[in-house]
Amino acid sequence: MVEYIKSYLGSSTTPGQAGNVFWASVYILLIFLGLSVAVIAMNWLERKILAHMQVRLGPMRVGPHGLLQPIADAIKLLIKEDIMPSQADGFVFWVAPIVVVITAFTVFIVVPFGPTHAVTDMNIGVLFMLGVSSLSVLGIVMAGWASNSHYPLMGALRSSAQMVSYEIAMGLAVVSAVLMTSLNATGTGTLSMIGIVQSQQAQQVWFAFKFFPLGLIAFFVFAVAMVAETNRAPFDLPEAESELTAGFHTEYSGFRWSLFFLAEYSAMIAVSSIAVTLWLGGWLRPFPHLLSGSTWDLVFSLLPGATFLLLGLMAFVGVFRMPKHPYFRVQTIGLAGFGVILGLIGLLLFLPPVRDRIQDIFWFSAKVAFFMYLYIWYRGTFPRYRFDQLMKVGWKVLLPVGIGVLILTAVAGVLL
Amino acid sequence: MQPVATTFFFYFLSGLTVIAGVLVITRRNPVHSALALILALLGQAGLYLMLYAPFVAGVQIILYAGGIMVLFLFVIMLVNIEKSQKEEQFNKQWVVGILAAVALGVLFVLVYTKGKSLFPDRVAQLPEQSNTQQIAVMLYGNYMFTFEIASLLLLVAIIGAVVMAKKRI
Numbered sequence: 347m348v349e350y351i352k353s354y355l356g357s358s359t360t361p362g363q364a365g366n367v368f369w370a371s372v373y374i375l376l377i378f379l380g381l382s383v384a385v386i387a388m389n390w391l392e393r394k395i396l397a398h399m400q401v402r403l404g405p406m407r408v409g410p411h412g413l414l415q416p417i418a419d420a421i422k423l424l425i426k427e428d429i430m431p432s433q434a435d436g437f438v439f440w441v442a443p444i445v446v447v448i449t450a451f452t453v454f455i456v457v458p459f460g461p462t463h464a465v466t467d468m469n470i471g472v473l474f475m476l477g478v479s480s481l482s483v484l485g486i487v488m489a490g491w492a493s494n495s496h497y498p499l500m501g502a503l504r505s506s507a508q509m510v511s512y513e514i515a516m517g518l519a520v521v522s523a524v525l526m527t528s529l530n531a532t533g534t535g536t537l538s539m540i541g542i543v544q545s546q547q548a549q550q551v552w553f554a555f556k557f558f559p560l561g562l563i564a565f566f567v568f569a570v571a572m573v574a575e576t577n578r579a580p581f582d583l584p585e586a587e588s589e590l591t592a593g594f595h596t597e598y599s600g601f602r603w604s605l606f607f608l609a610e611y612s613a614m615i616a617v618s619s620i621a622v623t624l625w626l627g628g629w630l631r632p633f634p635h636l637l638s639g640s641t642w643d644l645v646f647s648l649l650p651g652a653t654f655l656l657l658g659l660m661a662f663v664g665v666f667r668m669p670k671h672p673y674f675r676v677q678t679i680g681l682a683g684f685g686v687i688l689g690l691i692g693l694l695l696f697l698p699p700v701r702d703r704i705q706d707i708f709w710f711s712a713k714v715a716f717f718m719y720l721y722i723w724y725r726g727t728f729p730r731y732r733f734d735q736l737m738k739v740g741w742k743v744l745l746p747v748g749i750g751v752l753i754l755t756a757v758a759g760v761l762l
Numbered sequence: 763m764q765p766v767a768t769t770f771f772f773y774f775l776s777g778l779t780v781i782a783g784v785l786v787i788t789r790r791n792p793v794h795s796a797l798a799l800i801l802a803l804l805g806q807a808g809l810y811l812m813l814y815a816p817f818v819a820g821v822q823i824i825l826y827a828g829g830i831m832v833l834f835l836f837v838i839m840l841v842n843i844e845k846s847q848k849e850e851q852f853n854k855q856w857v858v859g860i861l862a863a864v865a866l867g868v869l870f871v872l873v874y875t876k877g878k879s880l881f882p883d884r885v886a887q888l889p890e891q892s893n894t895q896q897i898a899v900m901l902y903g904n905y906m907f908t909f910e911i912a913s914l915l916l917l918v919a920i921i922g923a924v925v926m927a928k929k930r931i
Contacts, residue, residue, distance in 0.1 A: 470820045477823035484800065484827060487834055491793060506831055537894060
């Protein structure tokens with residue numbers, strides 16, 4: 347048993363390829379845990395950042411600076427009454443959130459957090475991710491139809507039309523990135539997520555900057571399509587509050603609603619990680635070739651720890667800015683404790699063995715976090731599209747641009 | 763990595779596909795039929811994976827997810843569910859049905875008895891890694907002409923749909 351566990355440690359592949367069930371399960375658990383924490387953090391960050399964009403304070407009551415607000419929300423959702431409309435289609439109503447959650451989490455088995463840090467590496471990686479995430483629209487339509495109510499049905503119909511039409515633009519952008527992998531010295535392209543990052547490493551360029559500006563345009567098409575694909579603002583018509591109450595999940599409450607919430611945020615993380623893998627070099631640190639050498643390696647390997655130390659420092663600044671009233675004493679101590687924990691994590695990341703192993707994961711997560719911030723930024727600044735405008739953008743702008751970029755990429759690949 | 767428990771997964775996926783297929787034709791509610799159909803198609807995708815054809819499995823999921831989606835919308839928009847639940851489900855075409863069943867049965871028996879001489883003894887073991895490339899070589903090399911004709915057919919279908927749906931072009 348111990349030998350079996352140890353046998354994987356020396357290998358340089360993912361646990362799925364090595365066929366090691368133990369480590370694959372460990373990775374799955376870690377990803378599940380990490381995703382849940384990310385969704386909780388995202389919930390807090392979204393409310394805070396949106397509030398600051400609108401010159402409000404956001405959640406401030408539960409815990410210091412509202413840090414415990416997502417946990418309070420989760421408890422509220424779990425103990426809330428779970429209502430099913432009496433005229434609803436029971437089985438479909440029950441199975442819809444499960445379908446959405448399963449598809450949102452399944453895609454993560456091919457997401458490469460590092461050259462070996464993925465559950466497995468499939469040779470159809472990108473195709474698998476697009477396919478499984480396209481199944482989630484089924485769950486949304488099932489939810490909308492089974493609720494047997496007008497607003498959910500309208501939301502579900504909008505959602506299906508939107509996702510089916512934006513999937514095409516998304517697919518074309520992905521194909522032009524996959525085409526770029528086939529232009530290295532070996533001449534064989536790959537759909538595997540790890541293979542795509544490795545070919546960016548071999549060609550010494552992130553695909554967003556290859557064949558400038560073709561890669562950038564394809565990246566832009568994908569970046570717009572992925573917002574529409576995850577039903578987020580400014581394309582959040584399926585759940586447009588002002589016209590459809592809450593769209594397809596109007597009739598859902600309590601735990602089932604929280605499953606939709608969880609699925610939405612993990613789908614956002616999933617499409618962001620496709621974008622990061624295909625265009626922004628996945629786990630590669632910035633400038634691996636320009637700024638190479640042992641000094642730069644050391645500097646970049648210290649950055650993860652330094653980031654956490656900075657966060658801890660910010661928490662301590664918050665401690666000193668807390669009101670000195672005795673009412674706030676518990677909160678001040680809590681914030682100081684949070685700062686100490688962040689600082690300790692930062693110090694842990696400075697240790698050489700941890701530092702070397704954590705680097706890939708840190709750069710990948712940092713790039714995904716940038717996309718998460720973009721999502722919040724869009725929501726805070728863009729007005730919502732009308733449905734005909736949305737369709738016009740999808741079919742008359744993104745689709746032709748996607749086809750054009752694909753053809754030009756192929757031409758550039760042959761000529762250059 | 764060597765595959766594990768192939769017999770179990772084969773029977774599991776086949777059973778899933780067959781049961782879901784039966785559900786498609788026996789459910790009274792057309793939406794439930796559409797859901798059973800997607801289950802059957804997913805089971806089929808799993809069988810493709812077991813045949814070392816990951817690309818075909820992935821394409822099966824992508825295409826049929828979209829296809830079932832459209833079917834779902836047709837059901838919601840065009841079929842009157844209350845009416846269809848009261849209607850009789852099978853029309854009385856026993857003769858044609860029996861003929862088709864007998865023909866299919868004879869085909870199965872023939873394949874079972876003469877299969878050894880008709881089909882190669884064992885599946886040619888293509889390396890799983892190059893499955894996508896192999897399909898590309900077949901589609902854009904060996905069967906280029908048929909592939910283009912199929913795409914022409916699809917183009918005609920698209921134009922026909924636009925002409926029929928839009929009054930003024």
